[in-house]
Amino acid sequence: MISNIQTRKKEHVTIARHSKDADRRKYHFDAIKLVHRALPEIHYDAVSTSTHFLHKKLAFPLLISSMTGGTGADLAYINRNLATAANAVGVAIATGSMRILLEDPAALPAFALRQAAPDVPLCGNLGAVQLNYGVTPDQVAKLAEQLQIDALFLHFNPLQEAIQPEGQTQFGGLTPKIKTLVATLPIPVIAKEVGAGISPSDAKRLMDAGIQYVEVAGSGGTSWSRIEYERDMTSANPGQCFQDWGIPTPDALRLLQPFRDRITLIASGGIRTGIDMAKACILGASLCGIARPLLEPACQSPEAVIQHLQNLQREFHTAMFLLGTPTLDDLINNHTLLIDYQNHA
Numbered sequence: 001m002i003s004n005i006q007t008r009k010k011e012h013v014t015i016a017r018h019s020k021d022a023d024r025r026k027y028h029f030d031a032i033k034l035v036h037r038a039l040p041e042i043h044y045d046a047v048s049t050s051t052h053f054l055h056k057k058l059a060f061p062l063l064i065s066s067m068t069g070g071t072g073a074d075l076a077y078i079n080r081n082l083a084t085a086a087n088a089v090g091v092a093i094a095t096g097s098m099r100i101l102l103e104d105p106a107a108l109p110a111f112a113l114r115q116a117a118p119d120v121p122l123c124g125n126l127g128a129v130q131l132n133y134g135v136t137p138d139q140v141a142k143l144a145e146q147l148q149i150d151a152l153f154l155h156f157n158p159l160q161e162a163i164q165p166e167g168q169t170q171f172g173g174l175t176p177k178i179k180t181l182v183a184t185l186p187i188p189v190i191a192k193e194v195g196a197g198i199s200p201s202d203a204k205r206l207m208d209a210g211i212q213y214v215e216v217a218g219s220g221g222t223s224w225s226r227i228e229y230e231r232d233m234t235s236a237n238p239g240q241c242f243q244d245w246g247i248p249t250p251d252a253l254r255l256l257q258p259f260r261d262r263i264t265l266i267a268s269g270g271i272r273t274g275i276d277m278a279k280a281c282i283l284g285a286s287l288c289g290i291a292r293p294l295l296e297p298a299c300q301s302p303e304a305v306i307q308h309l310q311n312l313q314r315e316f317h318t319a320m321f322l323l324g325t326p327t328l329d330d331l332i333n334n335h336t337l338l339i340d341y342q343n344h345a
């Protein structure tokens, strides 16, 4: 099945919402055990979950990860609800892929979210492989200016493109083009996967190209191999075989730990609760991204998204209280909070 971007994006959202298998529900973070404090020696209200990202204050370290890169009233409604809720609660937000904007300027209203989110980091998104299909740094710079974004998420999705019937798979020779893009844009470029993780050697290559932020988007949550498979469920489609391919998010964080002094780590892929967020921070993440769990609330209303975000914040705050960590500085990369660390210390 070959479809245009708009039709494809709608299919993606429909499958992501309704398929029982699109979210792999591996719950990899459940294997991580933390040191509960019966005597935390802090008041619950003394815990501060706030942090800064891209020079803006966040109520807690959450990013609404890139979603819905299409156009049309329904996708614009989803984006607006996410942006309005992000601003109301104080979390960062990234749009889905802006590629359609390069082909169809009528898609602009779905991406012009600065008015809805004036106070929080608002980021754009583009597939890195597009740099091999004619997209130029100047085009991207113009879009960034037009949308008033604080950073660009550059996604790497070779698995998805390999499975997608109309996938663009020319991933060779990308690194120098990434380097030029990073040097051209006046805003940071953040490298991200879409659910298969980023390895240490890739992170190293990205750092050499000037990248200073990595969103791991590891496996265990939404699977793009599975979603593409469900668009074309034939025995010849390898998407089912690869549905759990990738580096599980906690492993990806551990593997990238040695680079923490040179890159800001964002954890994502299967993060579902405030406890998962606390564990990701302990493994070295400065920020946590969540995508699919926010899709259904975003189809309803801004209030539904706000409620979901507030639940996450309460869970995260409670985890910090029970770990006896009053600030994020006490939590992030603090391996003494892991039971495994205590056993081996």
Ligand SMILES: Cc1cc2nc3c(=O)[nH]c(=O)nc-3n(C[C@H](O)[C@H](O)[C@H](O)COP(=O)(O)O)c2cc1C
Residues within 6 Å of the ligand: 012, 013, 016, 065, 066, 067, 068, 069, 095, 096, 097, 125, 153, 155, 192, 193, 194, 195, 217, 220, 221, 222, 268, 269, 270, 271, 289, 290, 291, 292, 293, 295
């Ligand atoms: C409906 C939907 C659309 C998405 N679109 C994009 C996209 O345009 N660009 C991108 O980099 N990632 C996209 N993603 C991937 C997410 O940003 C995220 O990396 C992935 O879903 C794993 O996080 P999760 O397990 O919390 O869903 C999309 C995810 C969903 C659910």
